[in-house]
Amino acid sequence: MARSKIFGNLINSFVNTILNSPLHGLMSEHSLAVHYMSRESGKEASFPAYFYQHRNAFYILVEKKEEWWRSLKGGALVKVTIKGNDHRAWAEAVHDETELKEMLGRLLKSIPELQTELDVHPGDSSALDEKEQQIILQYYSIIKIQIQAEQA
Numbered sequence: 001m002a003r004s005k006i007f008g009n010l011i012n013s014f015v016n017t018i019l020n021s022p023l024h025g026l027m028s029e030h031s032l033a034v035h036y037m038s039r040e041s042g043k044e045a046s047f048p049a050y051f052y053q054h055r056n057a058f059y060i061l062v063e064k065k066e067e068w069w070r071s072l073k074g075g076a077l078v079k080v081t082i083k084g085n086d087h088r089a090w091a092e093a094v095h096d097e098t099e100l101k102e103m104l105g106r107l108l109k110s111i112p113e114l115q116t117e118l119d120v121h122p123g124d125s126s127a128l129d130e131k132e133q134q135i136i137l138q139y140y141s142i143i144k145i146q147i148q149a150e151q152a
Helices: 002-019 022-026 068-072 097-110 112-118 130-139
Strands: 031-037 044-054 057-063 076-082 085-093 140-147
Touching (some): 031 057, 044 097, 068 076, 097 112, 097 130, 130 140
Antiparallel strands (some): 076 085
8 A cells, every 4th residue: 555655646746846847748638746735744836637627716636545635625726737737716615516526426437547447438328327337435525626716
């Protein structure tokens, strides 16, 4: 178990480096980097995530067992790097069940790599059944990120 966490941290560091560099185009079609202030350590931390954009918000899927996103409880200011550009944003967990299920479906439909990672195959209908949604949402949550207007 410890090896997988170390491996995951290495992969996340590598992906973060790419997303925050001029090479971001290699990965930025569906990926962004979230930079946040850890409430526990008081230090800035970051992680990469797949995203789905819906209207003026970006939605990302996060594992519930990971501790970092607890720093976003109740919402928090973050910086996101999207397609090589940094933005100030507000991030918070989605609690509305209808919105959770809708955004989970949209994330999976738009990001085939995520389907592979989660080992789900919605089939021709591109929709998960209720049981599959419940299983995924037992282990994952969705964070909504809204870009804040730039101040002059």
